[in-house]
Amino acid sequence: MTPFIGELVGTALLIVLGDGVVANVILSKTKGNNGGLISITIGWSMAVFVGVYASAAASGAHLNPAVTIALAYAGKFNWQDVPAYLLAQMLGAMLGAAIMWLAYKQHFDETADADTKLGVFCTSPAKRDLLHNFLTELIGTFVFMLAILFITKSSNSLGALDALPVALLVLAIGLSLGGPTGYAINPARDLGPRIMHALLPIKQKRDSDWGYSWVPVLGPIAGAVLAAIVYQVVN
Known part of the structure; x- marks a missing residue:
């Protein structure tokens, strides 16, 4: 695989499995309905493991514009x-969201609440205060990126052997810092599926909450760059 395809495939796997576990937990009449936060955080961490492991050799497995x-x-x-890399990540996220929707289409149709349907695709705050x-x-992204920089201290990429610690890192952040915004x-991960929510023919959907959409884009980028600055200072 080329680096571009590696990033696209890895990000698509990340979103299929990550958004997939959210769909399983919150959509109506699924086998995993009401599985709770623990199911979602574990599912996302395993999604990261699979995405990183699958794409590490080809692209270094960034799977995240903030990381890149x-x-x-x-x-x-x-x-x-x-x-x-940013283009591959966005296309992969959109592809993954579309595949997830196909898998759960009947359950999207069964789910009456439009906010729940949106919540499968992208994040939203528990208490809305944009700043x-x-x-x-x-x-959350500062902690994530700083840890990644130390994990990859001796390498320029996220190698396959780093897949497990990165997955555990995502699990820890989800359980500890994921409450306010869904991390x-x-x-x-947020913008690609949000775009697909807007484009897909989802039954009785709401708007895609574009007023919030800048938060999970600019917040992670700022946190990741700040982590890189701190990393350079302490090393």
């Missing part, structure tokens, strides 16, 4: 390759 930008800032990734929501995403910590 922060690694470039830290001198661990070539800036000229950033646009292609504080932004800060929460910044903090997007990844612009593509």
Whole structure:
């Protein structure tokens, strides 16, 4: 696989499995209905494991625009390759969301609440305060990125052997810092599926909450770059 295809495939797997576990837990009449937060956080961490492991050899398994930008800032990734990685991540996230929707289409049809349907695709805050929501995403991604920089200290990429610690890191962040906003910590993870929510013929859907959409994009990017700055200071 080329790096572009690696990022696309890895991100698509991430979203199929990550959004898939959310669909299983919150949509009506699924086998996993009402599985709770623990199911979602474990499912997302395993989604990260699969996505990272599948794409590590081809692309370094960034799967996240915030990670790509922060690694470039830290001198661990070539800036000229950033646009292609961001495009691959977005396309992969959109593809993954579409596949997830196909798998759960009957349950989307069975679910009456439009907010629940949107919640399968993208994040939303438990308490809506955009500045504080932004800060929460910044903090979560700061912790995530700083840890990744230490995990990959001796390497320029996320190798296959780093898949498990990264997955456990996502699990820890979900359980600890995921309560306020649902811990997007990844612009593509939120924006790609949000776009697909707007485009797909979902029965009785609501708007895609574009007024909130900048928070899980800019918050993670700011947090990741801040982590890269701190990493450079302490090393």
